[in-house]
Each structure stands twice: as structure tokens, then as C-alpha cells.
Amino acid sequence: MKNKIKVYRAMHDLTQEDLAKAIGVTRQTILAIEKGKYVPSLDLAFRISRHFKVNIEEVFSYDEEVRTADIK
């Protein structure tokens, strides 16, 4: 799963801490999602995209290769 959280954060002038507080997770979780270390649940993905007032597909995109690597 690829994401553009970092881009949207920059556009909204938000730090990882700000975003984390706003959606009720830790800063480490935001960092892990941005770096592709953790794939968020659908619920969290929706919360993040709603926070930026965009559709979920605009923030997250499916990547077959990354998904396969994640399963292994």
C-alpha cells in the first residue's frame, strides 16, 4: 500500500504529532504508515483521508508488489 500522507501533511502544514493527535494514534504509527512499515486498517485509512477532506484513493493506493512482500 502506497500513500501520500507526507504530501498531504505538507499541504496542510501538519507535523506527524499534529496528525497523530487529531486522529487518535501515536506519532510512531503515522511515521510507520508513511514509511510503508505498517499498513493501516480501513477504518484508520478513512480517518486519515477524511481529516484531509479527500477521498481515500487520493491518499492511499494499492501496490501489488508491496502487498506480496507484506504477506511473506
Added chain:
Amino acid sequence: MQKNIFYLVIGFVALALLLIFWYSIESFTPVLSMIAFVIGVVIIYVAYRKVDDFIEDERSARITEKAALRTFQVFWVCFCAFSIMAVMNLLYLPHFSREHWFDRASMPLSMEIMSPKMIGYVQLGLLCLMIFLYVGFRFYYARKYGDWETDEE
């Protein structure tokens, strides 16, 4: 309650338990240790529930879940493998073996590999191994899910 106070509570409970265990061993009152341990765990659990500034999100829940599952998967194999041996040892299997079925006199008197006391110690050791396994797996999954990632921010 703040996180730091919670850690202080854990410290006090650990210290109190250490003293109680010491007294319990000196006076040979194992029941005291048992009761103290249960009370200690209950105190820590109650204190944990009163902490406000712990943020437990889905990633930390997933780390805990994965670590617990892997610990269980490894632990039950080790524990069952040892327990099979222990049960065979305790039930003295040669009684049922075909080799000595018709000639009971040829049966060896003792085939004990390990004394019941030793079995207890090893099982206790395996329980301790479970704690180490859990901590190890927790570190592994915390690292896998980006706990020690650094960023330019």
C-alpha cells in the same frame, strides 16, 4: 494517573514482592508468596487502567497480538514436546511395551529419565522461556512495524 506514576507503582510493587518473597523463603510460607504475587498483579492491572496518557492504537495492538500469537505457537510446541516425554516418564511406559509383555521379569526396574521434581523445574524453566520469547517477539514486531524508525521531523 500519569504514566510516570504508573511506573513508580510498578517499582514499589516489585520491591514489595521481593521483600515478601524473601520473607516467605526464610519462613517457608509459600502461600504468602502466591497471595502476594496475585495481589501485586491486581494492583498493577488496576493502576494500568487508571493511566490516562497511554495511547494504544491499532499498530500497538497488532504488535501485541502478533507477539502473543508467535509466543504461543513456539511455546506450545516446546511445552508439549517436553510434556510428552514427562508423561511417558511418569507413566512408566515399559509396562505397556510389547518387548516385556509376556516376560514381566525381564522388565527393567527403573527407566526414569528425569525425576518428577526435575520435570517440575524444567516446566518452570519453560514458563520463564515464554516470558523471554514474548519480549523477543515484541521487539521483533515493534521493529518490523516501525517502532524505531526515525524521520527528518
